[in-house]
Amino acid sequence: MAHIYVYSPSGAVRDRASFKRGIKRLQALGHEVEIDPTALDTWQRFAGDDATRLASVARAAASGADVALTTRGGYGLSRLLPDLPYRQIAKSIEKGTHFVGFSDFTALQLALYAKTEAITWSGPALCEGFGTNDPEGPDEITMACFDDLLSGSGEGAGWRVKPSSEQDHSSGLLAKQATLWGGNLAMLVSLLGTPYFPEIKNGVLFLEDVGEHPYRIERMMTQLMHAGVLRQQKAIVLGQFTEYKLTPQDKGYTLAKMVEWLRTQVKCPILTGLPFGHVPTKVLLPVGKKVDFLLEDRDAFLLWGHVH
Known part of the structure; x- marks a missing residue:
């Protein structure tokens, strides 16, 4: 199964129950989930100060994971754009890491494409997607699309x-x-x-x-x-x-x-x-x-x- 690296480049995770549910569901599917050490950090409204979140992006790029998955959106990546490790992220994508997220993650996606033309994926974040409190679990179509990404069959x-x-x-x-x-x-x-x-x-x-x-x-x-x-x-x-x-x-x-x-x-x-x-x-x-x-x-x- 896949190696998934979970990190927080934007807003602080306020709903820790959804965070835990998301991790458990991915693990139950057989995936190896690696959690960034600052994934649950909080500084003002952000998941850590700017330097902390920049370091988390760099660790995601260096993880060698199949998927680098954001915990949530919110706001925060716009502040990091001048200092993001674009070449490092692009290199990790060349080696097979899929960066996945949406909402605030759009800022990283478009900036990365403008700088390197590296391809990223708009898709679910950990908390709102995999950590949903719907008793039936995550949406079937979303999960099928995620599986297709992991298998390369999409x-x-x-x-x-x-x-x-x-x-x-x-x-x-x-x-x-x-x-x-x-x-x-x-x-x-x-x-x-x-x-x-x-x-x-x-x-x-x-x-x-x-x-x-x-x-x-x-x-x-x-x-x-x-x-x-x-x-x-x-x-x-x-x-x-x-x-x-x-x-x-x-x-x-x-x-x-x-x-x-x-x-x-x-x-x-x-x-x-x-x-x-x-x-x-x-x-x-x-x-x-x-x-x-x-x-x-x-x-x-x-x-x-x-x-x-």
Whole structure:
């Protein structure tokens, strides 16, 4: 089975019960779980001060593990970007370590790709994914995708989009050998104008977020549009945007209305429904990998297993 290195590069682990559950579940599956010595450290809102978390990233890269798995997101990696050991991380990826995480981890993923073009994986973190308090355990689809990553058998991800009447494109090949990239929308936008924002043309951009009202999502998407990022993409894929609250003053302005407006502003296809975000069901997505993107009626497919 796999050697999994668990470390905390962002926010402090507050829910230690989920941490313990996640470790036990991975061990019960037969995996060797190595816990970073500072994984449960706390300093202000962070999992240790900046130097502590930087050292944990370096240890994850030096671990030789099959998977370097974050405990959680939160916030903290943005502070570390100037000092991250990019070459060391890229070298460990070349040797077979898969770096997996999401949310705040987006900052490391995109910065690493901008610096080295090394491929990382957007997927579950330890606490919210494997440590869920759902009595049925972690989501089956998420676990199947994680198993595919470990076995090297994963070739893509598929999902059903909303009825075609809500789409602004027809079935067929939407992108060929495009660079898959993205992650948390707020984290991605925060990197604009910095050396840590990858300049990707002919990409498939996937996005998700949590706790952001649709007008805030629109504002961030508009910033990407005005910066010229969206027009350089072959397609945009929207994952799950959760835990926001509409108010009476919205007067019918919803996430769907925001997407409808965005489609009038952007030429490339915009698809919705990707099972990824701050939700139990998450497919694992290789950030930086070349993909083909197909739509067959209402079935969307991101395929990377055959793309060279």
